[in-house]
Amino acid sequence: MFENLLRRPEAGAVLGMLFVTVFFTVFGGTNFLTPGGVASWLNVAASLGIIAIPIGFLMIAGELDISIGAMVPAASMIMGVASGYYELPIAAGMALTMGFGFLVGLVNGVLVVRTHVPSLIVTMGTLFAVAGLTLFGSLALTGNTAVALVSPDWAKEMFGSFINDSFQITIAWWVGFTAVCVYFLHYSPWGNWVFALGGDRVSARNAGIPTDKLTIWLFVLSSMAAGFVGMCQTILYNSAQVSSGMSFIFNSIISVVIGGVLLTGGFGSVVGIFFGTITFAIVNQGIYYTEFDRNLSSLIIGVMLLVAVMMNNTFRKAAMSFKSKKGS
Numbered sequence: 001m002f003e004n005l006l007r008r009p010e011a012g013a014v015l016g017m018l019f020v021t022v023f024f025t026v027f028g029g030t031n032f033l034t035p036g037g038v039a040s041w042l043n044v045a046a047s048l049g050i051i052a053i054p055i056g057f058l059m060i061a062g063e064l065d066i067s068i069g070a071m072v073p074a075a076s077m078i079m080g081v082a083s084g085y086y087e088l089p090i091a092a093g094m095a096l097t098m099g100f101g102f103l104v105g106l107v108n109g110v111l112v113v114r115t116h117v118p119s120l121i122v123t124m125g126t127l128f129a130v131a132g133l134t135l136f137g138s139l140a141l142t143g144n145t146a147v148a149l150v151s152p153d154w155a156k157e158m159f160g161s162f163i164n165d166s167f168q169i170t171i172a173w174w175v176g177f178t179a180v181c182v183y184f185l186h187y188s189p190w191g192n193w194v195f196a197l198g199g200d201r202v203s204a205r206n207a208g209i210p211t212d213k214l215t216i217w218l219f220v221l222s223s224m225a226a227g228f229v230g231m232c233q234t235i236l237y238n239s240a241q242v243s244s245g246m247s248f249i250f251n252s253i254i255s256v257v258i259g260g261v262l263l264t265g266g267f268g269s270v271v272g273i274f275f276g277t278i279t280f281a282i283v284n285q286g287i288y289y290t291e292f293d294r295n296l297s298s299l300i301i302g303v304m305l306l307v308a309v310m311m312n313n314t315f316r317k318a319a320m321s322f323k324s325k326k327g328s
Contacts (some may be wrong), residue, residue, distance in 0.1 A: 010272030012308060013259045017279040020304075024282060028289030037289060039166035045281035046174040047229050049274060052252040052259075053181050054222035056273040058119070059256055060185075061197035061218055062265035063112065067123040068226040068252065070130035071104055072245035075230025077138050077147070080240025084149035085142050094155075094231060101227025102220055104130060109216030119219075131244075138242050146241035149234055160235035170232050177225075182270045194218070198265025254301060255280045258308040279304070 024032050031037050051068055058065050075097045083093030104126060111122045138145055151160060161169045185191035193214055196204035205211045226248070234240040259276025261268030283304065287297040 010260050010269045010275060013272040013275035013279060016258060016304065016308065017275045017282070020279055020282045020286065024286035024289060027292070028286055032286060032289045035164065035166050039168075040288075041278070041281040041285040042171055043168045044285055045277045046168060046170040047233070048248065048251055048255060048281065049174045049277040050170070050177055050229050051222075051225050051248055052255040052277050053178065053270060053273050054218070054225045055252045056256040056259065056261050056268055056270070057181075057185065057194055058218050058222055059198075059253075059261050059263065060265055060268045061194050061215065062201065063119040063197075063215065063218065064253075065108060065119065065123045065219055065222040066249045067104060067108060067126040067130060068222060069244070069246045069249040070127045070134065071101060071223050071226035072230040072233070072248055073241075073243050074104075074130050074134040075101060075227035076234045076240040077134050077242060079231045079234040080147040080149050081138065081141055083151075084147045084234075084240065090152055090155045097227055097231045098224055101224040104227075105220035105223030106216065108223065109219035112219065113212040113215050135242050146239060148239050150238065151235045155235055159232045160237075168236065170229075170236075173228075173232070178270060178274050185270050190214070195266055198267070251280060251284075254305050257305060260308075263309070276308075 028037075051072075055065060055068070078097045078100055079093045082088045082096050083090045088096075108119070108123055108126055111117065111126075112119045115122070135145070138147075157169075159169065159173075163169060163171070185194060193204065193209045193211075196207070196209055197211060197214065201211055226245075229248075230245075255277040256268070256273055257263065257276070258279050259268065259274070260272035280301065283300050284297060287294055287300070
């Protein structure tokens, strides 16, 4: 039974999470596992995790979306400008924010499937386009790069509140979103389509899978997830500003890879991405509970990424070998 568990895509992520948890518990002291300590890395994991899962879907399907780096601050500013500066109803600001996320994702998906240009290049173009549009629009509409927002109680409670004064409500959204995505990828027929895209797109198309539509919707999901995070951050902090969200690009990819998703596509799991995100957040925040040099966090994350890539290949070969033996 233990051998079967080690062949699963999330095996490396679970082992990695257990290792870093023990490591920072030993070297970080008791404060690391206090409610405040746990909240420090769970809050980071929640916002990152909501973005990482759709990015994981795209990577399993053999694609990539780096425009999320501009989508998060763009969504934040749309929310702030609409419902803060122009005082539109908060629901209208949310609709505009998520609508813009839908539009950006749609543009990304359509360009990828129509032009056959690699998604890395396409989303790099939209990354700079959205970032430039955000800065220009903010200055043109408000004359400033930051705006304040006062949210009604119901919106604050749903999207920008704290549980027990420590845990952001975003954690609940992340857990719920993860549950839905587990069903989508592992228990619905659409999940098999996503794996088929990453395995062999031509064979998937010949088998009757609507590869173009599925690719477009995966990009829409990615962009809207980033938009949701930007919206929640504006409501949480009562303000929005034109800032860089580039860290979300690398952090989400690292979390996905640590979670067991292969860069070549066709292999991965939502549970693995979930634990991979937690692992990354623990390393990112746990260093502050130790006496180590804070700059070492980047070194640890880099080493973890290299180890994760090697472990993912090992687990995939073990899984494929196990399937071959069962088939024979």
